[in-house]
Amino acid sequence: MNVKFRLTLMSFLQFFVWGAWLITIANYWFGTKHWDGTQFGAIFATMGFASLFMPTLTGIIADKWINAERLYALLHILYAGVLFYLPQVESPNAFFWVMLVAMCFYMPTISLSNSISYTTLKSTNLDVVKDFPPIRVWGTVGFIAAMWITNLTGNKASANQFYIAGISAFLLGIYALSLPKCKPSKLISEKASLMQTLGLEAFKLFANYKMALFFIFSMFLGGALQLTNAYGDVYLDEFKHFPKYAESFVVQYSTIIMSISQVSETLFILAIPFFLKRFGIKKVMIIAMMAWVFRFGLFAYGDPAGNLWMIVLSCVVYGMAFDFFNISGSLFVETSTTAKTRSSAQGLFMMMTNGFGAVFGSLVSGWMIDKYFTKAFTDVQSTSLFVGSEPTNTHLLKYIKEQGVSILNNGTFDKTIYMKDWHHIWLSFTVYALVITVLFALLFKHKHTRAEQQAIEAINH
Template structure:
């Protein structure tokens, strides 16, 4: 029975990120190369991920807690997400595609947290050790993302709408499959008197009154502006390499090294947090982003292919170290009564506001300053700007954010 439960949740985790990875890293290639739209036009479409991340996960969380079983809501959202994606091949206007993808993201983004919630509930009700059992299940989500990238790349679908069809089919299958999962009955919240502000997680905004916390959230937003640049432009950049080269022909496969690296670096986090502390690990992440984009900027040099591989390897540190150490900072520096809300605020600042501003600003910068007369993109210049921005954020963070390492700081949550 135990193996069956874990296997069923593993399938859910795999499909959860397969239906996103099929198009997330290739939508810019599809828009700019397949449809010949501008970076600003595709950037606006991509920004719907951030817009839908601001409140939708909280709203659907309330619904799952009060009115409908979580696995059923999860299934309905995926059915809607898959159905909407089937409209993409019939859309030839970027303004129209903005609304199609926005509708799809409104359905998809809440399912990320719902998938975690379902896994936690099912594992807990079956008396599993969640801290020990969940990570091996979740890592299959990254595997699903990688497989989707490979499918899209190896079928030549990175410049066609087939990538959205693959995602749509997977989402429909996942939606149907969700109804076979163990029941996650809504918890009874009626006994607790909570206002709308509390339910939406907005009570955590009072943390902005604390200078240290306000500074942390500010830098979370600033770095959040850089977090999605790889997903937005990485595949388009590698796709621009000459056809007949390994990088140009297998851009999606090469980029998937980033996700493989992510699965490996996450295993090193306990050591680095214990040895260096939260601030230093966040600094490592910020400098890793500088290296990531700096190596991409040098990708057209004689040693470019080596630097591109190294850039993809360092991505794991850049992504995992900031997100997880930032989450640990919230967990150890906020009152237990608002920790969940504070975690939601952290995600809102990084994946919501930060990602939105980063998407809009970076696509404007590329369109205005790095499109060459022949229509090609000056990727070296663009990545140099992104690396410089990340470096400025890292230096300011090192100077302004004061947090001393306390070896016992993480003891409460390590058990």
């Protein structure tokens, strides 16, 4: 079988097993389990916690002791096992710990899949620069395919999303055992210090004001990514409580609408060389940050009817927000560090965005939404006012029933029900992104360098 095809299949499944639940888990959490928002924020933080140490540890193991493809296979099989167990968990606290274990198995496989691809391409005398991007883009296709399957099979709020991901992860684990062997390189010196071995020497870069500022802003922007991953789909799904939107395409296929974001990613990657050549790295970073402002602002004012274009455009600008900062940021690190610290610095960049940033964004947003943007209702009339309909509408009654609430004879509920104020949630995120953008533009002093120009020219070619 063709090597590039085998790696393409691996890349497709690598992100399929994540996309099957990542965007839709909020529907399961809030719509099926009715657990609170603070705890949900902690669930998304598990990805950040796992990203802080697991990729480094598994990288060391693959470099020194175990074939990368075997370690990769083992991690996916273990990840599958945890996913199969997740639907049995009935406590939000227990769910957090089980999900943390799942993420400790899954998150390092992202870097391992890249490593396997690089090693295999090089060993077969293929061009990594030319041949890897077309392979990697199928990962995004896999993520989109998983989202569509979860939605179209009616499982965006059910435990079946974890079974879809689990079965696929198990099959990927078995398949990975057939991949070309990637033996340990043993490049890590036995005399290397613990700091060197773990790649922590890159933290010395914080002594440089500009690098420290860049990494700090990377963390804050990394937090923004978690907000739409965590809440985007459930936000669209909750329009079903409004009668005039309940039967709309957006409500029925909210996950498919959200997948426009991933499609946009693949398209904006093609535009990066033009923007970098035209504007330079700093301005492209600022463009990415402004895209986050529009991402949240458009969500704040969008709806499935007259303002559907806002929801669609929000998904489109996501590609610019995500790709432009990741690529330009990576180029900034590449051209601002020495060969000795470059790899560690790139790892630190990912750690600040996907590690510390993810933890910060998930925990703070969960707490903030629960404390300031969740409305409590104790009677039918107040709730019907919120959804803009008569107290007898079937959508409201269905929602009340889903919450496990009974209506007493005097029109009050036997227990309080909660609804989220999505308009102000997205507005607060908009302000957050705008503040970051303005501060970055004012504080981050950077001039286009010759090294950056050469790197940009390399991308263009």
